[in-house]
Amino acid sequence: MVGCGVMGTDHARLLARQVSGAELTRLTDLDPGRATALAEELGALTSPDGPALVAEDDVDAVVVASADATHAALVLAAAAAGKPVLCEKPLAPSLEEAARVVRALDADGTAHLVALGFMRRVDPAHVELREALHRGAVGEPLLVHGTSRGVTAGPGATSESLITGSFVHEADSVPWLLGSPVTAVCWQAPGRTTGTSDLQDPQLLLLRTADGVLTTVEVLLNARYGYDIRCEVVGRSGALALSEAVQTTSLTTRTSDLSRTSAFAADWRPRFAEAYRRELQAWVDGVRGLEAPALATARDGLVAAAVCDAAVRSMRAAVDGAGPWTSVEVPS
Template sequence: MPIRVGVIGAGVMGADHIRNLSATVNGAEVTFVADLDAGRAAAAAPPSARTTTDPSELINASEVDAVVIASHDSTHAGLVLECFEAMTPVLCEKPLAPTLLESLDVVEAEADIIAATGARLLSMGFMRRFDPGYAALRETTRLRSHGEPLIVHCTSRTAASGPGTSSETAITNSAIHEFDIIPWLLDSPITEVSWQAGRSSRHSPGELQDPALMLLRTADGTLATLELFLNSQYGYTTRCEVVSERGTAALPEPAALVVQREGHRTAEIPADWRPRFADAYRLQLQAWISALERGEPAALATGEDGLRASQVAQAMIRSLHSDGAFTKVIY
């Protein structure tokens, strides 16, 4: 029998999860879709799946074995806790929660479940851990193929920020990926951070300061930089380079199509993150479903990983409001 999955949130991310679970992931069947917009839920759901505007109905449905949460960030913590009450395995998209206190509540609740039953129910959607490029970068960094790592340079650019994005939510929703991937690459936690910004793009809405430059130092002394530019206009790109003592290792920047014509070479740039990380999302979902089939813990990021990323985000927000002062991360 396939693992029957309910997906909460049928927007861009949720709809992509539904397509993957229905077409590219073995052993899964999407049986229920929830979204506050009934039309959007119906449009994203497979023909045989039920739909609802009430996430609680989905979580407690008899035809749901596991839940994917891809709804608004503000709903994550509460929905994960509902899954815990139903003892239902859950894959939560990043972030675990927009606030540190909510993240702590979730991790403490799961710790109680683990202590009582031994069951770990929560997996986090930090999909870059499953990207083949990031995996190769981590392996060469761990092997010290080019000596000790000294600096990590990260770039994350999107064409346009989402509605209501602020400098704070840019940290908790977008930069959160690097807050997870940098310590994962280096096997060393982030210990202090600094947020910096200069001129903002005229395309930056409201009071969002964009682009921003973030500095992060890990416990082993490695310095990392992150340029986060949410309104770059030209498309989606992400880069990561590890500078070591005797060389560097960097992710190639994939292009969907390269055209050479009349003395020029042009490359298409994807509009958003989905083409770039299509393999990562598919591999992450497959690892989750396969682990559920075997009754084993999934090799995905955990709630504790989500909490640590939230702790880094909280320190970065404190730096933002302290004129960029280096700020200690409190674990």
């Protein structure tokens, strides 16, 4: 496990305690104390840094959950060493860099060793939605409405990081859901923001996919009220949506404020806990040859980056909160 931040710590605990067939052997982090503490908790050893960890003899496969800027090099190092690697999104901080990684993997014939952590692809609710759609539950799709709301924007969030850090999940999940690539993106925003002059929040992204479906995605980082990820698909004979209850706890509470209440998750951890466990279990099963995992590939990561790139270009060309439709261009 490279990186022991919030995400890396969660992943490490899952690997060590909740995943069959995996042994957590090595951890590393920029903060050695953090790595040591977690290694002690989980009965693992530490390595001095990411490249060193990749090279350890007792490391058969690598999870990358370190800073975004380190992903590309670690992925290439693991692939070069013939070790499977599960990399948190993004594959690389820029579209060009992501393209370079994919070209290198393709040239080396090592692309099969790389999986990207787009966890919605194994989230039970999203999988159920996709399966229902594909079995024709509502006929041919016409519209998709995605909503991605968090409680509070992280420190340093910008208009662009909203796209590359949050919207990127829909950039991957919408074409995965529809089985059709995104061809163009159009950026829109209200004349108000919950953020600063550097952070337009919320934003509305419109997507066209090759199949003719029109998608709206609202991203709102400072939603205050909870972590709330929704998706509705409208088809020719009906509509399918993630149940609202997917976001909330198992309880309905009625108390003296004259209301009936369900609690929201405060962030992605409770909402996607099971998705992360399944992602790691599927990845480990794939590494062990038990089954081909249903995870995103490095190329999927490149494509999602290209969708985000089009969104950013539309935003930069926007006048009075309205950007132009902008083509998605996936570098070859």
